[in-house]
Amino acid sequence: MTSYIDQKNGVFPSVCSLDCPDQCGLLIHKEDGKITKIEGDPNHPVTQGSICNKVRHMTSRLYDENRLQYPLKRIGDKGEGKFVRISWEEAIAEITSRWKKLIQEHGTESILPYSFYGNMGLITSEGMDRRFFNKLGASQLDRKICQSAGTKGYSYTMGGNIGVDPEDTIHSKLIIFWGINAVSTNMHQVMLAQKARKNGAKIVVIDVHKNQTGRLADWFIPIKPGTDGMLALGLMHILFNNNLVDEAFMQEHTVGHKELREHVKSFTPEQTAAITGVSVEDLHELATMYATSPSAFIRIGNGLQHHDNGGMATRAISCLPAVTGHWAKKGGGAIKSNSGFLAHNEDQLQRPDLLANKETRVINMNQIGDALLQTEDPVRSMFVYNSNPAVVAPSANKVRQGLLRDDLFLVVHDLFLTETAKMADIVLPATSSYENTDFYASYWHHYVQLQQPVIEPFGEAKSNTEVFRLLAAEMGISDEAFTVTDEELIQASLDNEQNPYTSHITLGVLKENQYMKADMSHSLLENLPTASGKIELYSETMIQDGYDPLPIFVPIQPDGDYEFMFIPGPNHNFLNSTFSNNDKHQKLEKEPKVHLNSADASRLFIDDGEMVKVWNDRGICELRAAVGDNVLPGVAVTQGLWSDQDGKIQLVNALTPDRLSDIGDGATFFSGRVNVSKIS
């Protein structure tokens, strides 16, 4: 495959590898073999040359003086952060000899991989690594920290991760950003919404925090955390009651509308208002506005599903466009995730067959703290890549206690000495995506693209695929699955007969074309991948899985006798914990704050700008209070996954619960409770 490495100067196409729905097309400017500037590629059909602040400042991260250049071995105590430089040969020999011994004494399941999508490149995030741990028979990681509750809830209605083509949303006349801080987390959807607005569309935002997205809305609707499912059910009550539904659409494209009509009778506007905090008048206005809009689009975010009841909430919301027939209108419908359209051949990429049907245990990544602290058959070695669990995983104090176990052999592969890496026994330097070959498929827009390496590996850094090839060889695994090239890995994943949307996208075609779109000539509503082939308002599949067949509302779990619901979301200038260690991005964010309602603050004698203690039985943070009317009383919101550093106590995940969501075993970051008090 082409590589731009040898061309010392020029401008080269690339793709953003961050875990962001927009998956922008990029242009990389190179001088003397170094990247000097990253900008948006104006030729990308959706992102059209604009990119976020984070990536505009990416060069400062790529060439940060703290970037890891060579492998390290711990010499001090666990977590002390004292390391010496070692060679790759030593590092690989050390890891594999420790693993061989562990396997002999305790079996293969004593080893656990821990990874997520710090790099969205498909062969980097789920290629050689998955093959390797499958072949080893290691414990398996259930990767459900992000959107598993919501995508599963949505899939019960629609059959999969499929929704509106975002390019069509310029035709929407009503855009509802529901539990998504899109200005920060999906900026090109906001740009499309602004285009729609020029054509007369209205923008509604439903959120627990009037942040930058709420501020751009024509109508901001504050809601009590964890009550979105109730809101959707209350809206459906009004829609059916006031004959605002589309009977013909329901008849043709759905199953279960009669049952749903009966079911929602009990969700009265009065009860809905009491639970959600949205007034009866506003409920009527929203229902009418939604039903009578020529084309309404709901962008369902991650915020509303990071709750105990997040699966059902998404399930309930996903019924709205079917009940009102918006799916049949250009730009109408919903997006939770669109990953279904570009689904690659996971089996050929990850090779689960290498497990040879071994029944290895499965550990949910949301409960990594408990898993590391369990004494029976403990995890004795963990290999972390593409993720920073010490900062991003819930109930962080348990996670850290687990990571610091003296008898845990911890290996971390990353670009930086992250908080997790500081606790490691061996640290391996990773290449950035600009140093790799890979392919990318967005979970929002419909374009696939290849990535060719633009610069040489930084120092001695190696890509994920290369590291797992080395590990396999040294473990004595001779299977040809571990000798294939990156290009062959891409080939294996692109070859997916199951997916009608991508049958025209081959490696050859991709080499010729920077951006290839899924074939959207297939109508979404014909042959939906549900059991019935239709939109399932009533779902037999849910009964089989042990759920109510209709959308229901169950309040979030009790979480201690604390005054505030605690909502610690991401911020604008970091991407999860990525960039939280880079000066430039820290300066842009200044410092972490906790947003409180003025009524709460005055009751607790807290002034705006004052440092406060946020705490519960899981942990404590000290943050600066931002007092105002951006959040409802009883709600405390923070933004950004900062870590404890320079003596500051600001790791929000120290406070978050590690319960699993109702559906999809997802994370419940936003269903925790805290107290807030003055620091006297």
Ligand SMILES: Nc1nc2c(c(=O)[nH]1)N[C@H]1C(S)=C(S)[C@@H](COP(=O)(O)OP(=O)(O)OC[C@H]3O[C@@H](n4cnc5c(=O)[nH]c(N)nc54)[C@H](O)[C@@H]3O)O[C@H]1N2
């Ligand atoms: N700048 C930036 N962009 C990112 C990321 C980042 O860290 N920074 N992370 C990336 C990743 S991995 C993901 S998954 C996405 C996440 O991006 P989003 O889908 O936007 O999800 P969140 O930012 O977690 O939460 C969205 C909104 O939900 C609100 N919220 C919380 N609880 C509730 C509730 O109960 N009901 C309602 N209606 N709203 C609620 C929060 O206040 C927040 O404004 O963004 C991606 N993009």
Ligand SMILES: Nc1nc2c(c(=O)[nH]1)N[C@H]1C(S)=C(S)[C@@H](COP(=O)(O)OP(=O)(O)OC[C@H]3O[C@@H](n4cnc5c(=O)[nH]c(N)nc54)[C@H](O)[C@@H]3O)O[C@H]1N2
């Ligand atoms: N409180 C709270 N916690 C949250 C969330 C929240 O909203 N609130 N959001 C959750 C969500 S939605 C998500 S998706 C998770 C994300 O959690 P993570 O996936 O852990 O995301 P990051 O913190 O960005 O860490 C990614 C790491 O991968 C490294 N990396 C990047 N590229 C490569 C590579 O090619 N190879 C290797 N080996 N490493 C690489 C980066 O340097 C970085 O350290 O966080 C979750 N945690």
Ligand code: SF4
């Ligand atoms: S983080 Fe998102 S918005 Fe920023 S450049 Fe990457 S894909 Fe685009």
Ligand SMILES: [Mo]
């Ligand atoms: Mo995520």
